[in-house]
Amino acid sequence: MVKKSFFFLTLAILIAYYIYIPLPDNVEEPWKIMLLDAVMRTPSHLAQFAEMLGLNHFVDSMMFFLSFQDVPPTSDENVSVTDTTFNNIPVRIYVPKRKPESLRRGLFYIHGGGWCFGSNAFPACDFLSRWTANRLDAVVVSTNYRLAPKYHFPVQFEDVYTALKWFLHPEVLKSYGVDPGRVGISGESAGGNLAAAVTQQLLEDPDIKSKPKIQSLIYPALQNFDTDSPSYRENSHFPILSKSVMVRLWSEYFTTDRSLEKAMLSNQHIPLESSHLFKFVNWSSLLPEKFKKGHVYKKPTYSSSELTKKYPGLLDVRASPLLADDSKLRGLPPTYVITCQYDVLRDDGLMYVTRLKNSGVRVTHNHIEGAFHGTMSFLHVKIGYRTANQYISWLQENL
Ligand SMILES: *[C@@H]1O[C@H](CO)[C@@H](O)[C@H](O)[C@H]1NC(C)=O
Ligand SMILES: *[C@@H]1O[C@H](CO)[C@@H](O)[C@H](O)[C@H]1NC(C)=O
Numbered sequence: 001m002v003k004k005s006f007f008f009l010t011l012a013i014l015i016a017y018y019i020y021i022p023l024p025d026n027v028e029e030p031w032k033i034m035l036l037d038a039v040m041r042t043p044s045h046l047a048q049f050a051e052m053l054g055l056n057h058f059v060d061s062m063m064f065f066l067s068f069q070d071v072p073p074t075s076d077e078n079v080s081v082t083d084t085t086f087n088n089i090p091v092r093i094y095v096p097k098r099k100p101e102s103l104r105r106g107l108f109y110i111h112g113g114g115w116c117f118g119s120n121a122f123p124a125c126d127f128l129s130r131w132t133a134n135r136l137d138a139v140v141v142s143t144n145y146r147l148a149p150k151y152h153f154p155v156q157f158e159d160v161y162t163a164l165k166w167f168l169h170p171e172v173l174k175s176y177g178v179d180p181g182r183v184g185i186s187g188e189s190a191g192g193n194l195a196a197a198v199t200q201q202l203l204e205d206p207d208i209k210s211k212p213k214i215q216s217l218i219y220p221a222l223q224n225f226d227t228d229s230p231s232y233r234e235n236s237h238f239p240i241l242s243k244s245v246m247v248r249l250w251s252e253y254f255t256t257d258r259s260l261e262k263a264m265l266s267n268q269h270i271p272l273e274s275s276h277l278f279k280f281v282n283w284s285s286l287l288p289e290k291f292k293k294g295h296v297y298k299k300p301t302y303s304s305s306e307l308t309k310k311y312p313g314l315l316d317v318r319a320s321p322l323l324a325d326d327s328k329l330r331g332l333p334p335t336y337v338i339t340c341q342y343d344v345l346r347d348d349g350l351m352y353v354t355r356l357k358n359s360g361v362r363v364t365h366n367h368i369e370g371a372f373h374g375t376m377s378f379l380h381v382k383i384g385y386r387t388a389n390q391y392i393s394w395l396q397e398n399l
Contacts, residue, residue: 026370037239059116059149070121078134086166089159092120094133094140103179105138105399112189114249115156116148124377135392139176141167148252153313160194180210184399192220196321203331214398216336222348223322224250228267229283230295231346238342241373246344254311271305281322286351329359336364336394340371
């Protein structure tokens with residue numbers, strides 16, 4: 001009896017120890033966040049362990065755990081949901097069931113997952129798209145794209161661009177009853193990276209007649225040059241997305257060769273000959289004072305050009321939209337940017353906001369105190385629900 005209760009007490013302490021992580025005071029519902037983090041950490045630890053034993057690539061194991069969650073396209077009382085392909089790229093389309101009063105708005109949505117994970121069939125992504133379609137009375141196209149480690153940059157970018165271009169064909173928009181003047185592009189995390197990149201690319205594409213009305217970037221990744229910004233420093237061990245995982249995902253976008261990850265972790269992957277590009281991602285000049293507080297800017301340590309020769313994507317604006325110069329940014333449509341206080345990617349979003357404003361682009365910046373990366377994927381958490389509502393309201397008024 002005593003032995004048994006001792007066993008359970010020990011087990012309870014071990015579980016609590018595994019789940020408990022100290023969180024800042026302004027994080028709401030801390031126990032929910034800790035549980036979420038533990039639920040996400042467990043497969044990640046197992047996947048790292050399997051990789052250490054040489055059994056399976058980290059991302060492949062994670063994909064295996066995540067694949068059980070995918071939901072089939074399921075219509076409900078308000079929205080018809082179908083899977084189809086746009087020029088061979090799988091997309092899921094959400095069309096409101098109510099009779100349209102006129103042409104509808106269209107939203108092209110790109111899921112997150114660090115270019116390695118995720119799909120439009122992931123429950124949180126499916127729910128958000130369905131919700132958006134119903135609340136905005138809009139046609140939502142949620143695209144898939146091929147993922148790392150099987151496929152590297154620029155495949156992810158090109159798949160998304162291919163699907164987007166297909167959607168923007170006047171006949172295709174017409175067949176879905178979409179107003180060509182009211183199409184938006186939106187994406188979350190790595191999807192925010194792809195959204196920013198394809199929106200820039202559209203500016204230079206003579207084939208595209210109807211340009212997007214808005215873009216929405218939800219805690220996007222926008223550069224890989226500097227992984228030592230204040231937000232990377234402050235949140236390197238924050239739940240949901242740590243610096244080590246983010247750097248791993250960035251490097252997997254380009255290659256499975258782990259030497260790039262090592263170089264990126266110590267911020268020594270950009271060669272001297274590319275030093276002129278640092279001004280585009282210089283947090284010392286681009287962050288508002290309050291976010292720089294207490295941080296000293298470290299001059300970049302340049303590497304040999306070996307890595308950038310092998311992986312030219314490192315210097316490519318289609319991977320790091322912050323590398324675009326001002327003359328290019330000037331042409332961008334009105335932009336909504338969400339950044340979260342506790343997110344390694346916070347400063348990417350902040351720097352883009354500054355650069356867009358400096359270029360005269362209309363920007364609405366929603367910085368959310370107390371929020372963490374991926375917030376909008378957790379609609380059962382109060383702050384996630386609030387953030388998603390703010391996002392929908394902005395689209396309601398601006399798309
Ligand atoms: C359908 O739309 C109505 C009104 O927006 C909403 O109250 C209801 O919950 C929606 N149904 C589903 C299944 O989402
Ligand atoms: C970044 O900006 C700071 C302050 O504006 C400046 O001193 C520094 O030289 C810049 N660094 C680079 C690499 O551009």
